[in-house]
Amino acid sequence: MQIIKDKQIVDDSWHYVADEAELENGNITISLARWKKDRAQLLKANGKVGVRIGPADSVDELAADLKDLALIELDFPAFADGRIFSHAWLLRARYHYQGEIRATGKLMADQVYYLSRVGVNAFNLEKSEDLPAALSTLNDFSVNYQKSIC
């Protein structure tokens, strides 16, 4: 599977691990609930760990753990759920998170540009054929009225 990461289309190396599934080797993403439950065990895993966050979750709860996480995945249940944008902003601007922030789920290609401006640097679209078009939207504007978070 391919995604956009740091303005390039690349292969994705992360494995999605469902809440009831066995942990896998390599880089894995797990839910916030599972992170909270199995944190000690996950910290000993041999691969990197990413946490999946939904719009109703609180980023604040993860603040102390961010140093241990290589990826935060922000999952859009519907494209119109704008809470994701504030979560990304909080991760970067408030908690100075340096790892990958990836938008996934039901986002539109036309949201990639705004998401990039609040600190999202990776995008997983429902249809991978939309990736080139989404990538080109990053060049839609050369000027802005607000500061961007990178």
Added chain:
Amino acid sequence: MYQYNDNDQTLIEQRVAQFRRQTESYLKGDISDDQFRALRLMNGLYIQTHAPMLRIAGPYGLFNAKQFRKLAHIARTYDKNYCHFTTRQNVQFNWPQLERVPDILEELASVQMHAIQTSGNCLRNTSSDHLAGICVDEIEDPRPYCEIIRQWTTLHPEFAYLPRKFKIAVSGAKHDRAATQFHDIGLHLVTNDAGEIGFKVLVGGGLGRTPIIGQVIRPYLEKKHLLSYLEAILRIYNLFGRRDNKYKARIKILVKESGLEKFAELVENEWLLIRDNLELDAGRIDAIKAQFAPPAYEANAAQDASFTEHLADNKAFATWIKYNTAEHKIVGYRAVFVSLKAPDSPPGDMTDTQLDAVADLADRYSFGEIRSTHRQNLILADVKQADLFPLWQQLDALKLATPNNGTATDIICCPGLDFCSLANAGTIGISKEINDALDDLDYLHDIGDVKINMSGCMNGCAHQSVGHIGVLGVDKKGAEWYQLTLGGSSENEAAIGERLGPSIAKDQVTQAITTILAVYLKQRLDDESFLDTVKRVGITPFKEQVYADH
């Protein structure tokens, strides 16, 4: 008036290119109806009963003559020779073709206009006092702050997918002419005990289905913190506003359900964390203020004698001056209301010919600027007294001088069932009937200040709940019925109108309104206004007469 710099211009041109690509993708089938809906709404494009409707931003109600000529050109070329001015100081075209909307936007961009965020669940066009900068009761001109807010809201990446739409209004005068108590955020320029000017911040006001008067969240905010405070409110709303039910998604419901105190605590805590990084520096404020410097008023404008002569000689002119002009802070000047409420024309509508003609009149008599008001009229703000008579004659010839400003025929009216796919009932036809029933100007002027607001559905685009007389169209088993309210106001003493009784049939609305006005004339004491009489006697005398035959 604010003039775009290169960055402003580049941004709106790039927005046109972006929307053109989005429209083409949709027409090719690459994006779904649902997705395109969100994208087009954020650029002012609705799909209406007959055709798309395109809403163009009138930033805090300011236009110039060149922009009016462009609107006239668009009306002729892409529409049916007219446009409609709205209660939030914007302009609507009712008949554009979807495929041609990007071309319209390109035309608009050539005169520093756009349709950015005029609809959709995002930060909308900021509205303001139509007498800003010229009124005698002003604390400070709100327009520079409106422009600062316009820039900050435009394409704001974090707040483009809010739970619901979000409207900000700014007032700089003692008398609130911008309905700030009925906006998601209302800002009032106020003076603190130290004599410094800052903002009183109101939050959670709104009309629509659940009219609520905004509450003061911060009595005084230093100007430099304007944007950080707005950002704090928006972030809390974006994170915690309800998304499960669109009728409960406005910030007013969040404020109501959490309680002002709890909501304010969240906002203040957020604000403390961001305020030092988002200060407005004084230099930026001054640079924007310089763009709203007063025009070159003539020092001897008050010495003209012709004005008083015409006033004495011409009763029709004197009447127009009394109703359709307002006092100006510069002696020898007045602000002129251009009435878009002629008896035979839908309220707020304007033809291409009128648009062009008003552009010419603005150039000749008012420094080339035109304003739109939230009661759907226009203003030529800076007319010297010697020019008032010739201006009146020309406006009269254009049917733009009906001397009904602030009277019962100065009706705020949404497009209703004739155009809007949301509407339950017609409005334009009733407005015409009311005009026919009140065609005696002396009677109309005797009644005086009565604000009738009429909406074709619960969404309340015409602010019926704050009309002195509110008329709300409802659907009753497929028929058009109307709910009347009395005693609403969107001004300083904000109030939500009280329901008069059961809804009435369409053919009885005009009769009900003339009855209400007759009861007022019978009940009023001396020169008591309609609103004061309603407050004093309550709705019972009105109710008894309106429902006497039922």
